[in-house]
Amino acid sequence: MNSVYDPNELQSPAQRECDLLARLPTFLAYAKQECDHYRHILNDIDVTAISSRQSLTSVPVTRKSDLIGLQAKNMPFAGLNASSSTPSRIFQSPGPIFEPEHDSKDWWRMGAAFYGAGFRAGERVQNCLSYHLSPGGFIMDSGAKACGCSVIPAGPGQTELQLDIIEQLRPEGYSGTPSFLNILLQKGKEQGRDISSMTKALVSGEALTPSLQATFKATGISVSQAYATADIGLIAYETCPGSGLVVAEDILVEIVRPGSQELVADGEIGEVVVTSFNPDYPLIRFATGDLSSIMPGAGSCGRTNMRIRGWQGRADQTTKVKGMFIHPEQVERIRLSHGELAKVRLVVTNIDDNDQMTLHCEVSDAGRSDVDMARVAQTMKAITKLTGYVELVAPGSLSDDGIVIEDLR
Structure with a gap:
């Protein structure tokens, strides 16, 4: 047996x-x-x-x-x-x-x-x-x-x-x-x-x-x-x-x-x-x-x-990064913590078998100078318990497709 x-x-x-x-x-x-x-x-x-x-x-x-x-x-x-x-x-x-x-x-x-x-x-x-x-x-x-x-x-x-x-x-x-x-x-x-x-x-x-x-x-x-x-x-x-x-x-x-x-x-x-x-x-x-x-x-x-x-x-759009779940609600909380962010999208990738996440932040041209990327990164870590990158993108570059978390792994 x-x-x-x-x-x-x-x-x-x-x-x-x-x-x-x-x-x-x-x-x-x-x-x-x-x-x-x-x-x-x-x-x-x-x-x-x-x-x-x-x-x-x-x-x-x-x-x-x-x-x-x-x-x-x-x-x-x-x-x-x-x-x-x-x-x-x-x-x-x-x-x-x-x-x-x-x-x-x-x-x-x-x-x-x-x-x-x-x-x-x-x-x-x-x-x-x-x-x-x-x-x-x-x-x-x-x-x-x-x-x-x-x-x-x-x-x-x-x-x-x-x-x-x-x-x-x-x-x-x-x-x-x-x-x-x-x-x-x-x-x-x-x-x-x-x-x-x-x-x-x-x-x-x-x-x-x-x-x-x-x-x-x-x-x-x-x-x-x-x-x-x-x-x-x-x-x-x-x-x-x-x-x-x-x-x-x-x-x-x-x-x-x-x-x-x-x-x-x-x-x-x-x-x-x-x-x-x-x-x-x-x-x-x-x-x-x-x-x-x-x-x-x-x-x-x-x-x-x-x-x-x-x-x-x-x-659904919930995903797991380094063993931790990330929910769309958390991404929205990051955005609401920084009024200068008009729209955000969390992009998850895998590089050399390590998960990485980057928060793409859509900001108006006039508001770019007001964005403290280090503070946004700190907020992201506080809310998700994970370290990630922050990237500013041009207004209108994030499509209106309802995607809050984009998993590209």
Whole structure:
């Protein structure tokens, strides 16, 4: 039998589907009782009759892109959390969007992704996602510990110190964004550091580009991807390179036509919508804003759950830069902070496998001398938590096409 984190990963697809759908009526009734948000949207729906994917489409989608406004009206979690459950931590992701965490083992369900990436009990993991306000560091941390690994809570940045730690503690693996792993490898090579102990990595938060995949393969590091969000935790994970991502256990994944409630045909690109059976934070038909598509059949790793092709774009203008979401509302807040800016557009590019963002600012000829580009850059960093560039452009050069964030990666 194949080695897996959870024996349920090997169950028949029909049994898994039957079990998940059978849980829907009771779970929806629980959410309706416990959560203000679901009490409202499920008010006129007979949840006892929802026991199939088709009947589930009668439940309105809750969109991640709406959370900023929903939470502003009902802080901190817009009533999506169970009233009888008290979170251990409250995070703030860019937006701002607030997310809860509870301390139960593997609350984010990330253990399967680490195990699928080859991590085993007794190994050390250098975790380089941020532990500051956003939950990324804690999400990875919990998954590594669920596999019996010891976690080095390094966070991002401080490259010299990170290399010192690798040489001293000899971690077998890395978790974090692929771009920062590349930075560590490049700097380590330049300085002649011995980082040969790291032979595996689980990356998330950014696209794993073909060029980075080739770089990591050349250095002898086996790299796997995890698709997770700050709201849901693990959605899908890679076990065999090039075979797509296996959907995690204990969630229902639908692929719907963006902006609608309708399911698309298998293989067609649509928005990833997830129902997570988390009693602390029930998320029912939660639209992530990410695009993907279902792959036919099971993969070669022995796990039987459905597979998706991974990230295939965004259903809205929200984008992710260096593992942090950037929302159109944030770009507008930057503009409003500087009255001399008539129109702005945030352009995201990738240069040498590093994400870069540049705020294009349309300013009248008369107002150019009033623009303090350094102050605009400071505002951008304060609002997005990321460093970017500012570029002044001529009046009328930004087209009236509704685009606030232009992702050119």
